[in-house]
């Protein structure tokens with residue numbers, strides 16, 4: 001009797017997707033709180049809305065209202081400017097948590113948050129003259145007040161369809177110095193948050209003779225500035241809710257205080273703070289987790305709205321899930337390690353690991369989504385379920401500059417084989 005009783009199990013509670021960072025990972029109180037909020041918003045609000053934004057290729061305005069209400073638009077605004085003062089790893093983990101529920105929301109939120117991370121925490125560690133520091137404090141106080149006080153949204157257009165976004169040539173968008181400000185002319189492609197942002201953090205080059213990448217400027221252009229226009233359609237494979245259209249700038253005047261970094265400082269940041277370009281990958285870490293979560297729920301017959309058919313008993317499916325789990329753990333381990341190493345002047349190993357983490361996340365996200373569809377089978381890729389959207393969204397990660405998967409490989413190979421300044425005869 002007692003032996004019989006001991007084999008009786010309590011009814012299964014069903015699969016509960018784990019927190020993005022896993023049990024036992026040391027978190028600060030702020031991280032715990034923000035991750036719990038992100039998980040709740042993601043589960044209750046973003047996931048149910050994601051299919052419509054994807055189908056219509058429209059911007060997730062409602063999600064941004066929720067992000068604003070939760071204080072997430074000012075997550076990386078320093079506390080002395082009214083923000084939440086989150087550091088790089090905190091941002092990365094929260095972005096991943098959002099990404100597992102809605103890729104387009106997490107990716108566009110990245111563009112917005114970068115405008116505060118780069119001009120805030122990152123700029124704090126860079127070398128500036130006393131005058132530059134004072135100028136930067138004045139400018140960013142305005143910029144942070146818009147975000148922390150008024151809930152304004154920033155975009156981050158740097159792509160131009162040239163080698164500039166890869167960091168290999170000066171931006172073709174030019175800023176000419178004029179009385180009281182700057183006159184901007186140029187074109188940006190793939191500008192996420194087109195038509196949704198209040199300000200566009202445009203990367204451009206100071207218009208001067210012999211200009212180079214050292215002359216890069218970072219300017220906040222108001223959406224209603226005369227001469228600023230959004231053009232082109234938006235009907236891509238994935239990340240459809242990002243609404244990444246083309247921007248045209250024709251003699252757009254911005255005042256001096258539009259500069260989000262003093263002259264020369266963006267170049268310094270790009271050279272000394274490599275992790276600043278890895279902020280796109282947390283979104284894809286979240287997508288990888290989302291694909292895995294779906295697979296477990298689906299094979300257990302627990303996906304809401306589908307027949308409760310169990311498919312978990314087939315050994316081939318168990319092996320595929322094991323493969324996915326191993327890939328997920330490898331990816332997450334690198335993700336957390338690299339995020340924790342983000343700082344000015346990282347060692348060469350830390351820099352190479354940052355590229356390796358970015359590459360791994362971007363490639364694994366799509367690979368895990370591919371395995372998920374193959375393993376779950378035909379019904380799992382119906383548009384009524386989130387998996388096929390995750391698959392399409394995850395395809396976009398390794399295409400994104402400045403660190404496409406190809407360019408990560410280029411950097412790792414070159415920087416591993418050559419000491420700084422070394423060349424072949």
Ligand SMILES: Cc1cc2nc3c(=O)[nH]c(=O)nc-3n(C[C@H](O)[C@H](O)[C@H](O)COP(=O)(O)OP(=O)(O)OC[C@H]3O[C@@H](n4cnc5c(N)ncnc54)[C@H](O)[C@@H]3O)c2cc1C
Nearest residue numbers: 156157158159161163166190191192239399400401404406
């Ligand atoms: C969903 C989505 C949202 C986006 N949002 C934004 C945004 O908000 N802001 C923004 O600025 N951009 C954004 N982008 C653009 C993105 O970062 C890239 O600029 C874009 O995908 C590049 O496409 P392309 O065809 O012009 O690539 P190309 O520049 O033609 O490059 C094609 C490939 O060639 C390789 N390559 C490119 N340049 C070099 C080089 N110099 N040396 C060696 N190899 C090279 C790369 O591997 C690259 O993948 C977004 C893209 C997507 C897909």
